[in-house]
Amino acid sequence: MTDEPSVVDPGLEDRVRTLVARAGALRDEDQALDAGLPHDLTEDLAVAAVDLQAALRRPGPADAAALARACRALVDVTRLQGELREQVVAGRFGTVARIHRSLSRLRSATTVAExxxxxxxxxxxSCGFDRAVISRRRGSTWQAEAIWIV
Structure with missing residues (x-):
């Protein structure tokens, strides 16, 4: 053990470990991520990446093992940001494809009642909802025309 200061304070190391675990669990879910990717997680990952970069740029002596840990943490955070972004984009394209297939099936309806x-x-x-309502407004009355529930 050396007397040289750590590159990253323990609080940042703990925060990064927690974020990596949260992002990894979200990334590993079987279902595609939608636009509901937790906004706070993406922001927290971005802030952690900036904090790690700042820690690595900090002048002065540093322990080689601490530098290596900080570099690995930055690589992990950056990789997870990319993987989560790709998963969100793939999910969105999947939704668009399902919508197109749904529209094709709707073409077989011959009446408004169908x-x-x-x-x-x-x-x-197609959008992964557990319920949907088609409605219209007549004058000041809002009226449900069709309801679907899983």
Whole structure:
């Protein structure tokens, strides 16, 4: 053990470990991520990356093992940011593809009475909702025309 200061304070190391675990768990989920990717997680990863870069740029003596840990942490954070971003983009493209398939199926409806319930179901299924409502407004009245629930 040396008397040289650590590159990264223990609080930042703990924060990075927690973020890597959270991001890894989210990344490893079977279902595709949607736009609901936790905004705070992406922000926290970005802040951690900036903090790690600042720590690595800090002048002065540093322990080689601490430098290596900080570099590995920065690589992990950056890699996870990219993987989560790719997963979100892939999920969005998957949703667009499902919507296109749903629209193709809706073309077989020959009447509005057939189309409305089918549209509610296709909306729910293609976008991953557990319920969908097709509604309209007549004057000051809002009226549900078709409802679909998983």
């Amino acid at each position: 189309l409305l319930p089918a549209a509610a179901e296709e909306l729910g299924r």
